[in-house]
Amino acid sequence: MILGQLNRKQTLDIAMALGKVxxxxxxxxxxxxxxxxxxxxxxxxxxxxVFVTPTVIVLGDEQPDGYSCVCRIRSRSTNLRTVSEINDFxxxxxxxxxxxxxxxxxxxxxxxxxxxxxxxxxCLASGLASAGFSAMLGGNSHxxxxxxxxxxxxxxVLKLLxxxxxxxxxENALAGATIAIVAIMCCAVSVQCTMDKIIVxxxxxxxxxxxxxxxxxxxxxxxxxxxxSRVAEAILFASSIAVGLAFVLQAWHKWGWDLW
Amino acid sequence: MVMGLYESFLYSFLxxxxxxxxxxxxxxxxxxxxxxxxxxxxxxxxxxxxxxxxSFHANFLATVALALISELSARMFKQPATVFLIPGIIPxxxxxxxxxxxxxxxxxxYDNGVTTLLTAGTDSAAIALGIxxxxxIFRVIKISATKNFWTK
Numbered sequence: 001m002i003l004g005q006l007n008r009k010q011t012l013d014i015a016m017a018l019g020k021v022x023x024x025x026x027x028x029x030x031x032x033x034x035x036x037x038x039x040x041x042x043x044x045x046x047x048x049x050v051f052v053t054p055t056v057i058v059l060g061d062e063q064p065d066g067y068s069c070v071c072r073i074r075s076r077s078t079n080l081r082t083v084s085e086i087n088d089f090x091x092x093x094x095x096x097x098x099x100x101x102x103x104x105x106x107x108x109x110x111x112x113x114x115x116x117x118x119x120x121x122x123c124l125a126s127g128l129a130s131a132g133f134s135a136m137l138g139g140n141s142h143x144x145x146x147x148x149x150x151x152x153x154x155x156x157v158l159k160l161l162x163x164x165x166x167x168x169x170x171e172n173a174l175a176g177a178t179i180a181i182v183a184i185m186c187c188a189v190s191v192q193c194t195m196d197k198i199i200v201x202x203x204x205x206x207x208x209x210x211x212x213x214x215x216x217x218x219x220x221x222x223x224x225x226x227x228x229s230r231v232a233e234a235i236l237f238a239s240s241i242a243v244g245l246a247f248v249l250q251a252w253h254k255w256g257w258d259l260w
Numbered sequence: 261m262v263m264g265l266y267e268s269f270l271y272s273f274l275x276x277x278x279x280x281x282x283x284x285x286x287x288x289x290x291x292x293x294x295x296x297x298x299x300x301x302x303x304x305x306x307x308x309x310x311x312x313x314x315s316f317h318a319n320f321l322a323t324v325a326l327a328l329i330s331e332l333s334a335r336m337f338k339q340p341a342t343v344f345l346i347p348g349i350i351p352x353x354x355x356x357x358x359x360x361x362x363x364x365x366x367x368x369x370y371d372n373g374v375t376t377l378l379t380a381g382t383d384s385a386a387i388a389l390g391i392x393x394x395x396x397i398f399r400v401i402k403i404s405a406t407k408n409f410w411t412k
Contacts, residue, residue, distance in 0.1 A: 031342065080285040080343045115284045125281035132275030132403040136301070136351065200356060204275075205282060209355025209402075210346060212380070216388035234358065242362035246337060 009067055011043045012059055016069050018106035019057045022086050024111065026078035027052060028214060030225040033243045035090055042093055047168045053226045054233070081116055101153050119159045126205045127152030133200025142193045146186035147201035153177045154202060168233075176244025184252055199245065206241055208234035216240070265302055272351045273300035280347040292333055293347040300350035302328030315379065319352055323390025326352075331398050335398045345391060352387055354380035 006014070014038040015036045022032045036059065040048040051058040054076065060068025066199030089096065098106060117125070130151025134143045157178045158171060166174065183198040264316070276297025280290050306320035307313040331345035357380030364373035 027342065031340075078283040080280075080283050080346065082284075084289075084339050084343050090340075091338075116287070117281050117284055120292070122282060125278040127278075129275050129278035129282065132271045132278060133351075135271040136275060136354075203359055204355060205279070207355030207359045209353030209358065209384075210350065212348060212355070212358060213353050213384045213387050216384050217391060220392050230304055235362075238355070238358040238364045239366075241359055242366050246366045247365055249275050 004035065004045050006100060008045060011040055012067055012069060012104055013043050014051075014100070014107070015039050015048070015072055016057065016059055017104060018086060019052065019215035020071055020073065021082060021107050021110045023052065023057060023073050024056070024076055025080070025082040025086075026076055027083050029218060029223050030145075030221045031083075032057070035086065038090060039093070052134070053223075060256070077115075079115055082110060085110075121151050123155045123186065129203040129205050132143070132201075133204040134197050137197065137200050139194065139197035139201060140192065142190050143197040146183070146190070146193045146198045149186065149200035150179055150182040150198055151205060153182050155205065158258050169236065172206055172237050172240035173244035173247075174202070176241040176246075177248045178244075180245045180248035183247075185247060203241060203245070206237070208237040211237065265306060268305045269298045269302050273298040276339075276347050276350055279350045283346060285347060286339070289337060289343055292337070293344050296326050296329050296333070296344050296348040297351050299329060306354060313320055316382055320323055320381050320387035320390045322352055323349065323393060324388045327391050329396035343397070349387055349391070351393055354383040357383065377379060 012162075018039060019036050021034050022035060023029070032052045032085075032176070033050050035049045036052075037046075037048065040046065046060075047061055049060060049062065055073050057071045058068070058135055060066060065120065127148040131144045131148035134147035139147065154175045158175055161171075161174065179199060179202045183202065186198060187193045187195050211230055212234035213236060215227050216229055218224075218227035273294045276401045277290055278296040279297075280293045285293060300322045303325045304318050307318040307321055308315065327341075327345060330348055331341050333339075333344055334341040357376055361373045361375075361377035361380060364370075364376060
């Protein structure tokens, strides 16, 4: 039972932990702001102000001697299960069993816990997504298999290199280069493969379509700053993938089999 | 290129489920988000290729269809609508257009590149608009159900 027991500092602490988990799981900024405001209002502190962009959470009140905190978010991934769990937390707040320390531990563990699907499954899913998209966009059965292999290997390379913490630009450029290399190999193996359809399918797990659309949704909801940053992020990712792919493809067109 | 609707349904179902796994969606929502994504794509293919709507309208109407189902299943399964929406819009979002536009710009065909990028932008706007319309309607319904506007 947590409701009605927290003082102002504890409320803001939990609200910050909540927002941090939510933003790191890839929730929209308006959802994070809404969740924090609702949590504070339910604990009878409706005057708390919160400002969220994809990289920072600012939480505080309007008094000069009030308590306020800032949290910088450096890495984000998408984890819809956590978003759903925090939604449950907020809606069942009056039945929540843990006290203040327990809740803080719960959120800190959430930041550390491994995602529900492991890396092997993620690679398989990436392959399956690539194959499905290459078929949706008009590829034949050879393209289906080639796109599966390409998407799987590209995600595998990313997962293997994630220990070196590459920046987002290099990560995507590398994915693009891997896709181009594997697609060229697949075309060398089977004549019936069309390079375009393989690449079109295999880039789908990496292209930032959802990020761009979410950026426009942020604009429409009035979150101009986070809209800006999401759209900029999407354009950066798209160009980094294109750079990686175009680099390999142009080298291939220029020298071809001489590269061996 | 005209594709059969059943094939489209099958492939987009597969792709959406795979993307839901990539986004770490909860296990019990995987199938339903697959169906939602597939419905969105089938509506899009039907409008775009059989009725020959333009890209903006087809994207908008397909998003309205899938956002409606997402909001309903969010109420039914007690999940936030995002869990269904983010995988569901995956077949529609123009990630491919953005990548192709950037690639054309890198290859110095600026006209095609800018055209492709702007088309991707308007398609994204259509999708975002569709989501906003349905979300706003549901919010209005919810608020007017909780407090009676006319009596107080």
